[in-house]
Structure formats: C-alpha cells, structure tokens
Amino acid sequence: MSKIWYFNLLAAFVLTAASCTPTPHDVQQTEDLLSLYPDYKNICIPCNMAPLNFLVRNEGVDAVQIQVSDLTWTNRGNAIVWSETDWHSLTKQYTGDTLQVSLTARIKGQWQKFATFYWYICPDSIDRYVTYRLIEPGYEVWHEVDIEERCIENFQTRTLANGKQLGNRCMNCHTHGGDKGQFSYFYIRGEQGGTIVQRNGELRKVSLSSPRANGGSVYGDWHPSGRYGVFSSNKIIPAFHSNPAQRLEVYDTRSDLMVVDFDQDTILTCKEISQSQEMLETFPCFSADGTYIYYCAAPNPISGKEATAQEMQTAIDTLQYSLYQIPFSSEQGIIGLPERLYTIDKGSISFPKCSPDGQYMALSYSQNGTFPIWHREARMIILHIERDHEGNSKTLQPLCQTDIHATYHTWSHNSRWLAFASKEADTQYSRIHFVHLDKDSTGALRLSKPIVLPQQDPNADDMNLRSFNIPDLSQQSMPYGTQQIQNLMERVQATPFK
Amino acid sequence: MDKIKKGIIALFIGASAIYLLLTQLYPYHLAHKAQFTLPGGWPTEPWALTLLLTLLGGTIGGLLRWLGLKRWICYPITGTLMTLCALHACDIQGRWFHLPNRADEQILAIDTEAHRNNWKRVQELTQDCAKSDFNVYYHNLSLAHQGQLADSLLHHSAPFEYALFYPIDETGNYMSISAAGEVWWFVKDLTMAEHAAMLGMIFSPHHTGVRPLKRLYEINMASGNDKSAAKFARILKAHDIELPLAEPMRTVRPHTDTLRLSFQYDLMLRSTLERNPANKPALEYLLCLDLLLKNLKDFRSDFERYGLPHNSRLFQEAMLILMSMAPELRDAWHDYIDADVYQEFCDFNAAMQQKRKSSQMQAFRSTYWYYFQFQKRAE
Numbered sequence: 099m100s101k102i103w104y105f106n107l108l109a110a111f112v113l114t115a116a117s118c119t120p121t122p123h124d125v126q127q128t129e130d131l132l133s134l135y136p137d138y139k140n141i142c143i144p145c146n147m148a149p150l151n152f153l154v155r156n157e158g159v160d161a162v163q164i165q166v167s168d169l170t171w172t173n174r175g176n177a178i179v180w181s182e183t184d185w186h187s188l189t190k191q192y193t194g195d196t197l198q199v200s201l202t203a204r205i206k207g208q209w210q211k212f213a214t215f216y217w218y219i220c221p222d223s224i225d226r227y228v229t230y231r232l233i234e235p236g237y238e239v240w241h242e243v244d245i246e247e248r249c250i251e252n253f254q255t256r257t258l259a260n261g262k263q264l265g266n267r268c269m270n271c272h273t274h275g276g277d278k279g280q281f282s283y284f285y286i287r288g289e290q291g292g293t294i295v296q297r298n299g300e301l302r303k304v305s306l307s308s309p310r311a312n313g314g315s316v317y318g319d320w321h322p323s324g325r326y327g328v329f330s331s332n333k334i335i336p337a338f339h340s341n342p343a344q345r346l347e348v349y350d351t352r353s354d355l356m357v358v359d360f361d362q363d364t365i366l367t368c369k370e371i372s373q374s375q376e377m378l379e380t381f382p383c384f385s386a387d388g389t390y391i392y393y394c395a396a397p398n399p400i401s402g403k404e405a406t407a408q409e410m411q412t413a414i415d416t417l418q419y420s421l422y423q424i425p426f427s428s429e430q431g432i433i434g435l436p437e438r439l440y441t442i443d444k445g446s447i448s449f450p451k452c453s454p455d456g457q458y459m460a461l462s463y464s465q466n467g468t469f470p471i472w473h474r475e476a477r478m479i480i481l482h483i484e485r486d487h488e489g490n491s492k493t494l495q496p497l498c499q500t501d502i503h504a505t506y507h508t509w510s511h512n513s514r515w516l517a518f519a520s521k522e523a524d525t526q527y528s529r530i531h532f533v534h535l536d537k538d539s540t541g542a543l544r545l546s547k548p549i550v551l552p553q554q555d556p557n558a559d560d561m562n563l564r565s566f567n568i569p570d571l572s573q574q575s576m577p578y579g580t581q582q583i584q585n586l587m588e589r590v591q592a593t594p595f596k
Numbered sequence: 597m598d599k600i601k602k603g604i605i606a607l608f609i610g611a612s613a614i615y616l617l618l619t620q621l622y623p624y625h626l627a628h629k630a631q632f633t634l635p636g637g638w639p640t641e642p643w644a645l646t647l648l649l650t651l652l653g654g655t656i657g658g659l660l661r662w663l664g665l666k667r668w669i670c671y672p673i674t675g676t677l678m679t680l681c682a683l684h685a686c687d688i689q690g691r692w693f694h695l696p697n698r699a700d701e702q703i704l705a706i707d708t709e710a711h712r713n714n715w716k717r718v719q720e721l722t723q724d725c726a727k728s729d730f731n732v733y734y735h736n737l738s739l740a741h742q743g744q745l746a747d748s749l750l751h752h753s754a755p756f757e758y759a760l761f762y763p764i765d766e767t768g769n770y771m772s773i774s775a776a777g778e779v780w781w782f783v784k785d786l787t788m789a790e791h792a793a794m795l796g797m798i799f800s801p802h803h804t805g806v807r808p809l810k811r812l813y814e815i816n817m818a819s820g821n822d823k824s825a826a827k828f829a830r831i832l833k834a835h836d837i838e839l840p841l842a843e844p845m846r847t848v849r850p851h852t853d854t855l856r857l858s859f860q861y862d863l864m865l866r867s868t869l870e871r872n873p874a875n876k877p878a879l880e881y882l883l884c885l886d887l888l889l890k891n892l893k894d895f896r897s898d899f900e901r902y903g904l905p906h907n908s909r910l911f912q913e914a915m916l917i918l919m920s921m922a923p924e925l926r927d928a929w930h931d932y933i934d935a936d937v938y939q940e941f942c943d944f945n946a947a948m949q950q951k952r953k954s955s956q957m958q959a960f961r962s963t964y965w966y967y968f969q970f971q972k973r974a975e
Contacts, residue, residue, distance in 0.1 A: 557834070
C-alpha cells in the first residue's frame, strides 16, 4: 500500500513539474525579425473577431510569452492560443484603441524580446458568419468538396453541404444576398443536381439550365430585393502552363449571362449579353440599388474556330476583360444597351462586387484571363462609383488596392470590411483574409493590412490540404444543414425555369 | 503471474508470426499503404502492428477467459480476430479486410519498386508487357531510366502514345494517377508532375501520404517555389519525416510559357525542352512519341531543332524512311546510318515489294518499318 502511495506522489510531482510554464528571465532585446504565422503584426482587428491564435515561426523557439495591455500569457512551444473569454474581454474593453503587443520568446535557452507591434481594435464589426467552399486544389477534378459556415466571432464551424453525403459532386460557390444574408444559393452538379435556393428560410431546388443561356449557371449575384438573380453560364477549359510557377490557366470558350426571376420561375436573356459567341460575358453582379448589372466582358479571341496551340497561347495572353454595365429594371427586366465602364491598362478585370452602401466597387485584376485565383499577380482594387445627378453610375475612380494576392472578395453588411481568398502564404492553398476600408489622416481611402481568418489550432492552416475557396459574408447563420440538403437532393425534383 | 507472462509471450509470438506471414503474403500492400498515410494514422510500421495485435489479442483473450470460456474456444477466436485485424491493416482501400490477391500484389510491386527507384526490378516485374497498358508504361519508363528506351521500344507491345504516357482521366484511381506522374517527374515537366502528384494525393484513401507530400516538396523545390515547398516541408517535419534531397532545377533558356491541354503530350515535351534543350530524357520521349504516332514530319523538325539523345537504331530506322521520301536529306543524314541498318532496310523494302502480309514479315517485327507499315490503333 505505501509503495502505491509513494508511486502516486512521485507521479503527481513529475506531472506538476512538467506542466509548469517557464517564466522569462535574463531577457535580452533582439533586433531579429519576428516571424509570425499568420502575420498578425500591426493590424486592424474587428471588435467581434475570434481570438487571434498564431505561431512564432522563428527557428528554435520552445517557449513564448505575450503581453497585451494587462493580459500576459506564457506557453511552452511556439503557439499563442488565447482563452476566448480573455480575448473577448480584451477586445470589448479596448474597442477603438490601439494596443501595444510585446512578445518574448525562448530561443535555444535564451529569452529574447522582440520589437513591439500594435493591434488596433476596430469599432466597425464584421459580419458574424463566413461561408466558403473547402476544396482540394485538384485543377480539373475534385474529390471531396464541402460548403462550410464558420462563425467569425468564435471557432464554431458547421457543414452546410457535405460532399460525401452528396455523392462527391462538385458544388459551386455559396452566395448570400440581402442586407442580412437572408437569401442564398449554391449549385450542385451532376445527376439530381440543381441550384439550391434559400429565400427567407425556404429551400428550393431549381434548374437554371437553358439552351439559350449556354447551359447551367456558374457565377452569380442576388438582386437586393431577393426576387432576381443574375448568373453567368460558362464553357470552361483548363490548360496547363509550362512555367511551373503559373501552374494552371482556366478560360472560357463561351460565356453568357442570364437573369432569373425566382417569383415567376423564368429565365430572362437578351442578345446584348447572351446568345453571342463574339463576346465573353461573365462575373455578373447587381448594383447596390439593383438598377444596374455590372459584368466583365471581352471579345472572344477564338470564337468557334479551331485554334492551334500557338494561336491559343496568344489568345489567352491577350485576353483582357473590361467592366461593363447594363441598366436593369425590376418591372421591365434588362433595358438599355451595355456600356463599357472601366478598363485596366494591360490588365484583365474579374469579379466585380458592389458595396452594400452603393459607394464602392471591389474587383480583382490580373495580367490576363478570367481565373485570378491561379494568377499570383492578381490584386483586389477598390473603386469609387461616381454618379451623375440622376444617380446613374458614370465613372469609377480607383482608390486603393491590396499588395498581396487577392481574389473572390465579398463585402460585409456595413461596407467597411471585405473578405477575400488568397494563396499568398504558400501559392497553393487559399486562405480567407479580411481587410478594413477606412480613411487615413489626409482623407484618402486605404485598406488595412490583410489578416487571416484565425483558427483554434494555429497549426491547422499548415496541416490543412484543402483550400478555403470563395468566402461569402453574412450576418445570419443559414437556416439549413447537411440533412436538409441531402433530402432535397435525393427526394425533390428540380423545378425547371422557363 | 507465470500464466500471464506466458500468455503475453505466447501472444507476442503469435502476433509476430501473423505479421511475418503477412509480410510474406503482402509485402507490397504494407509498403504501399505506408506511402499513402502519415505516421500517427493506422499503424503499418512493423513494430506498431505487432504491438497492436499483441494488445488486441491479450484484451480479447483475457475478456473471453474472464467470461469463463474454455481455452480451446478462446484461442481460435482470439487468433481469428487478430488475423482479421491484420488483414484490415493490409487493405489499401478502406475495406474490412483484404485476402491475398496476386494480381494486386503485382501491381503494387511495380508501383512500389518504381517509387524506390529500383528500375531494374521494375523492368523484371513488367517483362510481360502484353498484360496491360500499366505494365507497358512502367516497362518503358524503367528502360528510359536506364537509357534504353529507344533501343527497346518496339521489342514489346507499343500501343501508340499509351506506351509512354498513362492518362489521367475519370477512369483512373489514385494509384494510376500517381503512376502517371512518374514520367513527368522523369522528364522534368514540373507542372504536369505536380498535377499528377496533387491528384494522386487527393484521390488516395486518406487524401494525404508521405509519398505525394515528398514528391510535391521535391517538385516545388525544383521549380523554385519556396513558399509551397516550405508548406509541404512543415507537414513532413511535423511527422518526423526526413525531407528528400532537392534543389532548384536548372533552366538554360529564359522561359517562354506555353499553354497545354492535358492530352497534348508532344506540346508538353517540346515546352520542357525549350526550358532546357539538354534534357535528354525529355528529348528521347519526344522523338519516341513522334515515331509511335507515325508523325515523321514532327520527328524531323524535332530532330533538327534538338538533335538526338543518342544514335539509337530506332531513330536510324525512322531517318531511313524520311530519307527515302526526301532525297535532299540523304547527304545530310548519311553519317547517322549504320551499314547493317541500311542493309536491313533494303531487305525490308524488297520483302514489301513482294506484297507480303504482316504475318510473313515477322523477321522485321521489332523494326520501326514494320510498326510504321502495319501497326493500327485498336477499334
């Protein structure tokens, strides 16, 4: 009996000694660059964001201590993982303030203090939820694709559509609409597939395929009323660069637009934006007030003819999309003629998105083509929509842009934050980043340094072998889950649209 | 206590015996499974499997004895369950268990030995090329690794471009996709090699594995994509896996980018050669592809632009056909042709003029002239 007692005492002592966190002593100031992943130095943080857990990637770190205001936290290893309660208390207390952050790390037995950096706790909140597609970067094909919803305020994640449950079908980007995200859709391909539409809690499966509209829907956007949607339908071809740094090029051999009326179950097309092989129209979006459709268009360089490899190369190298607008009326549908609104010199525009307040437009641009996620030079640019006295959008003035790879952006409800996907970290797997739009001391608009969506385990991004694709912000959680989607897929026929 | 000790020893011996039996029956299944998992998953390492079986047997056997079952009932049940668990460990596709299958073992042997760069062994395993396109593909790849591709290309089955390339399409599985990437890695088309490695990993049972991660690391180091290489390196290091030796690939000419569709093998090889004209493996593959596709026009232009990797008899045979069509080439190419090859060409032409059928021309079966004349695509 006494042997067991001594053994237990010894075990308790050893465990206690092992779990004691080290305390900095003999700390030396260092000029070395602090390497963090994600890089959370000198950033603007939304006041309602989940804790910013991160790794200290400097070589040889085996213990870290971080000090923010009166909060000090020490840990073995190189990870900083906050308590959610402590974090939210910190951000709530210091909303609107700039906090100095001090980090000390033990490297090969020596405690070293790095230069302090700052965190600005922004009073502009960000939408509570972001949905995204989790997909492996398989180029032509996919295996397991999921659509997930993550609460930005904590680490809760749930799956909206599970690839395995749905027979490993490809699923398109989940897109919200409405000021609270009360409308949404996404597309499931293959047999028994269709567009899953959610409006004010009601789920439907519809078929948006139309011979006039060149097939099924790919990219799209919601009208602010939730009655209409505008979609592109694209014939997509993937090709491989011989330059391994560029990897993949995806281009359309044909693309057109269509407007869908979800109340009347009809598809509207017109010859100006569809049924033409001479122009490639894609990436449509509605203006914030729903009176315009913006989209990207370019002359089709191969328009139905057989092209040699060299001709194809030249065609894609010179394929540059411009931004167009065409007026839209809720009563009459598409009215007026397309008008080219914006062109980037030696650049190709994609993915225009209007801010909810109607003042700004975000778009991606790259050297050429229509698939910026694989173009490492792709950037997001913010433009101001300048209107005439009648409220018609007339010109776009560029204001600022990101300095990292940025694509597939989405606005928050208050037009202050944007989320986008970027492969900046490793050029292979995209992660969700957030930027804040505000004015500097001279009144010029600027974007804050992008911050990566934090994970509960800061090692998660490193170990993850799937991309976070096409983020979409929403104020509210989706009122459905995997089971409802599976039921819809298996038991309900898609409603064809006329 | 003695009984328990004896029981544990007996179980350990039993588990070791089961393991040794499996390594004899399934050596390549176990090796292949290890390639497409990471340490920390279902154990396939020898010590882990033996230990697990011992613990499993001890737990099940002890439980059954505690329930009062007699030894002659407990031992067979325990042994059967341990064997079934071991068979499950040998399955590579997530099924309950896998019975010995010599055909599967053959395929896995070829794939595993190729991964280990034992090309001589791959050549031995794929001697019977008539079995499948998979065998032909790997047989030619093993020859290419030993510098003998052109010399032996027509000594066995040569199903056009599928003698050299394995297609990545919806009919494939992760093994065939991973295999398809081996030739691209060999000829150093890094885009296509990465495409195959990535897809092979995606479609594998656990969507990861030591083998594809190492290959992706090597590819990105070769292409100079340090950020991407660092990501794969971090995953490998986190699982205590040693990184392969890798360094940036030399590019001789400033790169002119070319877009290729997935089936444009000739374009892929030419764009690879544009980056580095001294890339002999790519050149040998390109010239052999031209000949297998009976595209003598491209063979001529590729030869004139990039030269020959070595003066193989196969290339001489093709040049003789071209010289017979274009007399202006005779002076320029005369020095490439060996006298005996020329004589045999004359003999072949004489036989053809007698309007002989393919069955009467078996003496020339291994020549390019026979292939050019009689080889047809399957319907």
